[in-house]
Amino acid sequence: LRPTRPSSRSQPRPRRAGVNPLGVGGPNGPIVLEQAPAVPAVAAQVERPEHLLVLSARSTAALRDLARSYAGAVAEAGTGQLGDIAFTAATARRHFQHRLAVTARAADELAAQLSAFAEGGAPDLSGEAAGAAPEVAFLFSGQGSQYAGMGRALYEASPRFRRTLDRCDAILRPFMDRPLLSVLFPAPGDEGLIDETIYTQPALVSLGYALGDLWRSWGVKPSVMLGHSVGEYAAATLAGVFTLEAGLKLIAARGRLMQALPRDGVMMTLFAAEAEVAAAVAPYASEVSIAAVNAPRSTVISGRRGAVEAIAAGFEAKGVKARALTTSHAFHSPLMQPMMAAFRALAESIAYGAPDVPILSNLTGRLETTALASADYWCRHVLAPVHFLDGISAAAARGISLFVEIGPRPVLCALGRETLDGAPDADGRQWLASLRRPGTDWRTMLDSLGRLHVAGVEIDWAGFDADYARRRVRLPGYAFQRRSFWAAPRAGSSVGGKVRGVATGADHPLLGQRLRQAGTKEVRFEAALNATDPAFLQATEAVLGPLRAHEHVGRVHTKPAMRLVPAMSSS
Numbered sequence: 001l002r003p004t005r006p007s008s009r010s011q012p013r014p015r016r017a018g019v020n021p022l023g024v025g026g027p028n029g030p031i032v033l034e035q036a037p038a039v040p041a042v043a044a045q046v047e048r049p050e051h052l053l054v055l056s057a058r059s060t061a062a063l064r065d066l067a068r069s070y071a072g073a074v075a076e077a078g079t080g081q082l083g084d085i086a087f088t089a090a091t092a093r094r095h096f097q098h099r100l101a102v103t104a105r106a107a108d109e110l111a112a113q114l115s116a117f118a119e120g121g122a123p124d125l126s127g128e129a130a131g132a133a134p135e136v137a138f139l140f141s142g143q144g145s146q147y148a149g150m151g152r153a154l155y156e157a158s159p160r161f162r163r164t165l166d167r168c169d170a171i172l173r174p175f176m177d178r179p180l181l182s183v184l185f186p187a188p189g190d191e192g193l194i195d196e197t198i199y200t201q202p203a204l205v206s207l208g209y210a211l212g213d214l215w216r217s218w219g220v221k222p223s224v225m226l227g228h229s230v231g232e233y234a235a236a237t238l239a240g241v242f243t244l245e246a247g248l249k250l251i252a253a254r255g256r257l258m259q260a261l262p263r264d265g266v267m268m269t270l271f272a273a274e275a276e277v278a279a280a281v282a283p284y285a286s287e288v289s290i291a292a293v294n295a296p297r298s299t300v301i302s303g304r305r306g307a308v309e310a311i312a313a314g315f316e317a318k319g320v321k322a323r324a325l326t327t328s329h330a331f332h333s334p335l336m337q338p339m340m341a342a343f344r345a346l347a348e349s350i351a352y353g354a355p356d357v358p359i360l361s362n363l364t365g366r367l368e369t370t371a372l373a374s375a376d377y378w379c380r381h382v383l384a385p386v387h388f389l390d391g392i393s394a395a396a397a398r399g400i401s402l403f404v405e406i407g408p409r410p411v412l413c414a415l416g417r418e419t420l421d422g423a424p425d426a427d428g429r430q431w432l433a434s435l436r437r438p439g440t441d442w443r444t445m446l447d448s449l450g451r452l453h454v455a456g457v458e459i460d461w462a463g464f465d466a467d468y469a470r471r472r473v474r475l476p477g478y479a480f481q482r483r484s485f486w487a488a489p490r491a492g493s494s495v496g497g498k499v500r501g502v503a504t505g506a507d508h509p510l511l512g513q514r515l516r517q518a519g520t521k522e523v524r525f526e527a528a529l530n531a532t533d534p535a536f537l538q539a540t541e542a543v544l545g546p547l548r549a550h551e552h553v554g555r556v557h558t559k560p561a562m563r564l565v566p567a568m569s570s571s
Helices: 060-077 079-091 107-118 152-157 159-175 180-184 191-195 197-217 231-239 244-259 274-284 305-317 334-347 375-383 388-397 411-420 441-455 540-549
Strands: 016-019 031-034 051-057 098-104 126-128 136-140 224-227 265-270 288-295 298-304 322-324 402-406 430-432 497-499 502-504 513-515 524-526
Touching (some): 060 079, 060 107, 098 107, 126 441, 136 231, 136 411, 159 180, 159 197, 159 244, 180 191, 197 402, 224 231, 244 334, 274 298, 288 305, 288 388, 288 411, 334 375, 402 441, 411 430
Parallel strands (some): 136 224, 402 430
Antiparallel strands (some): 051 098, 265 322
């Protein structure tokens, strides 16, 4: 190496060095190396309040050793570097089959969890990834799941989520008398706005779209989507059935028209099968209808208050529980009929397209494509019952085992678990939330993302950190599980033996007998090799099996050969 001298200029030139590898029997390849440019520090404009660290290894033992070394590194680095540590571990390391995912707010919390796992603990977010990436279903929550402040922490610390909600707010300004953001994140005294249908429906669709877009930017691509009533609008918008502008215009009109209807209806959940409920509703068909079939024994009826209460009383007399739902109107019932003419006129002005992600329809419970791309579908959607039971059963029949709820709280996860977790193939099925309650947004999202990673879903870790100032940092290396393989010599074996008719002993365990040759000062050795002598050749195959399964072991040649060692110095 011949480094250049430092320059005395105010703007020093980068240092350079020439490398001249003198090849033996081959061409030379001189190379000029230049000092890497300095990377300016980037001040973080926004930061997550919590971070997700993912580790992996080829065995559980190696994963525990790796967690132990990371615990020390995290404790030493401190909370300020958690983002860079998590980024480096996710983007600069290969992801093996045995995985661990840990969410933490501070360095001491993360180090404690890693140490606990290293000492034999079994945290919830560890496991063995499947060979092939599993399929994921998105479930979009419907009306009734909303609460004031939903998604606020994501809005404050996720630039992408904020941009999407800001865009929704701008689109909805002509169609709402209140800004969307003032409904989602209300001032004191305005918390009740979120429960008014005129605001609830566009707010839920906006939130669902923003959450779905955020998940997809992290690499989580759904194989199928399923919404519940209003939630199907968010799914359709995300899948491209209509543009965001058209979808929000349509759902805002839907909420506004429903809000204007008389509040003389009620909705009630009957914990009975659909067939039993249908028989009880038949005499009241002009006033009451089945609004949703959510689970094998969870059926919602909707309609005129007196008629609904009479049907519920009949079930309660037979010992079947009934529960009134907190809603402003009797959705999916004949009481919605007065708004249909105005809604159809608007729906027919919207441009539609086939979904680019399969959607399990609320109307049929089956996969639909061209049916969704029509005004008639969304008009029937207002009155017809929601077949969530059929839809979630169809998703399970496709072999999907990972369900992510895209909404304010995991209400559909609860219904899906009630329907499917009694099935024989329930092992391995996971129900994951996006949000739960105010103040837990990031912990819920990151825990669910960690579970998806542990299950084998391919995450776009670069996309996950795309909106944050990150740099790679030095981290502990892989925790190799080092083992030794010794070949014991067989009884009665020898290295030397009889060479050229001369009985000798072993001068060297590998080179064999030293030859005494007149007329030369060269030192030569000679050895006789065969498949069983020396003993380590016989043991090679027994050793190679474990070696090939070991991490980072190269090819080993086992065929014995006869060769003369070149002359060596007497030293």
